[in-house]
Amino acid sequence: MGRMARLLVGPGSVVTFGKDGEVIEEGGVLIDGNVIESVGKYDDLHRALGERKEEFETLDAGGRVILPGIVNAHMHFYSTFARGMALKDAPPENFVQILERLWWRLDKALGPEDCYLSAAIPILQGLRYGITTYLDHHASPFYREGTPLGCLEEVGQAVLDTGVRACLCYEVSDRDGQTVAEVGMSENERFIEMCRTGHGGGRLSGMIGLHAQFTCEDDTLERARQLNDYLRAGCHIHCAEDVADAENARSRGFQGAVDRLREFGILGEKSILAHCIHITDAEVEMIASSGTAVVHQPTSNMNNAVGAAAIVDLAAEGILLGVGTDGMSPVVWNDFRTASWLMRHRAADPRQGWGESVALLVEGNPALASRYFEKPVGVLREGAFADVAVMDYFPPTPLSKDSLGGHLLFGLSHSTAYHVVCDGKILLESGRLKLDIDEEGLAARAREHAQELWERF
Ligand SMILES: [Zn+2]
Structure with a gap:
């Protein structure tokens, strides 16, 4: 260090x-x-x-x-092991199949050291581009003895060892049954409390993570509301990333995904909605009036072919907007640039989005990240x-x-x-890492773990 x-x-x-x-x-x-x-x-x-x-x-x-x-406002460190991995089924035809055939298989295979390595490696890469703060969204439902208990501490250790700063959460859902959901919720609670009592020395903090409303039953959203009423930590959740999320909410009698989250008290000044592509005008108003932040991940959205968020319109409503990478890379610069091009492409208007895209990085990400640490960051x-x-x-x-x-x-x-x-610590000097970490050794260990994980996957 x-x-x-x-x-x-x-x-x-x-x-x-x-x-x-x-x-x-x-x-x-x-x-x-x-x-x-x-x-x-x-x-x-x-x-x-x-x-x-x-x-x-x-x-x-x-x-x-x-x-x-620089702040990366929505990341999944655990995506590291997906790099180059072959899928076992036919290529996914839509977003839900991408989750089922890739991400929900990968995260089930993650054990303790996988969580550490998959975080430390992208953080070191990000340091070379000046990225020092992450808002990460983690999943490893069967991390240890069939539950996610303890996984955030493992990810947090990678953050501490690499010298950066992160706000972590565990993405609770009902896809792996009630026990995993309940332990996942208590993992969020445990980690938030740990950070508040000094763990991480101010470099770590926690939020209440939820996967998405379409993978959370009413009881789970209700538990998140109760926990948030008590901890005031905010919820970090994917929202209206794909049209399937909006359709799911409509089938439950809501206007869309945002509307269902509003009903369950998930919106609010400390909460983050990642994506918000398939939302109605009324839902934009719900986000704006509740002070909820929205984080935009354009390269992930393009990669998953799920559409493009109306960032210029959301900015016009005064919504706090940030930019993240959604696990595509630790380096948020690429999403920042792509956000700008996509705003103009989406509107078929070369005048659109210049100021709004710059504001994502310069104003939005610092304001957003500063909600989760004791002093301003970014x-x-x-x-x-x-x-x-x-x-x-x-x-x-x-x-x-x-x-x-x-x-x-x-x-x-x-x-x-x-x-x-x-x-206050020098992590990189004249282009060289100043950390007491064997980066090549980490990568070698990660390759061994990845090989085993790909076989289990
Ligand atoms: Zn995400």
């Missing part, structure tokens, strides 16, 4: 992110412990240190672009957690608040990180 230090990061073009984000030329970020002490002109910060100068180490950004650590400002990504990018055109979107979409999204700091 990198050292916790008092650090002055700079000089470079500091891009603060957040709602009133700015670009500070020849800027720097001053870090004390795991918190940002101040952000400003590098020379001013350096001068203001005065006699404290000796106590601070300099992390030379060499004029590069300094971003906050922004460079005083009092926020000290998560910083110095990107190996020297702007070839002027970089300002107005031109930032273009640099993010066409330049920074292709760039690797040069230095990464998370929670």
Whole structure:
């Protein structure tokens, strides 16, 4: 693990992110412990240190672009072992078959070390692109002795060992019977309580995970409501990803998937709906009025051929919107770019979605992630957690608040990180990981596990 230090990061073009984000030329970020002490002109910060100068180490950004650590707002670490895996049945023809023939077979085969390896490996990959915070949605129903008990701690250990930050949840559903559903719910409760009493030292937090309304019976949604009334942790659930979810809700007498979740009290300011593609205008209003956040995963949606969310319309209603990868990759930059192209493609209008897509990454993800940690994350400002990504990018055109979107979409999204700091610790320096982890050894162990898992699958 990198050292916790008092650090002055700079000089470079500091891009603060957040709602009133700015670009500070020849800027720097001053870090004390795991918190940002101040952000400003590098020379001013350096001068203001005065006699404290000796106590601070300099992390030379060499004029590069300094971003906050990037947030991936919807991830499935456990998808790692699906990479290259052959299916045993005919190729799925629709979304529900993709779940049945791929994901619900894979997650049943995951044991303890699988959960650790499948998380640690993508996190290390993501670090090279400046990704430091994940909102992960985990499933391993038969993790140990036929239940998921303890799986979030295993995933959490990978997060702790790799130095990043994550909000985890276990995706409860009724597809594997009542016992697995009940243990899954208590796994969420147990993990949330553990994090609240100090586990993870502020780098881990938990939510109440649910798979989707169409895989949850009324009793399960009711239990989630009761748990959320008590813990106020928020629910993280897939919603209206495919038309089948909306049809299922309609067959139960609701307008759609959002409407059924509203009925069961799942919406609210700490809850996250992933996808929201097949929803009605009335359901958009339900999301907006409840303060629920929506996370968009365009590459997954295209890969599953399930449609495209009306992100521009959701943004117009003031809904908090983020962007995630849905397990396609740890690196959210690709989904961020694809979100922009898809907004214009969906509308058949090249004017659409420029501001809305940039806002997903710059404003939405930080605001969303900050709901689950003790201090703001994903922004460079005083009092926020000290998560910083110095990107190996020297702007070839002027970089300002107005031109930032273009640099993010066409330049920074292709760039690797040069230095990464998370929670005040240097995890990557001059392009090299500074962690006490044998990355090659991890991958070798993962290949052995994957081979066995593919046979069990
Ligand atoms: Zn997902």
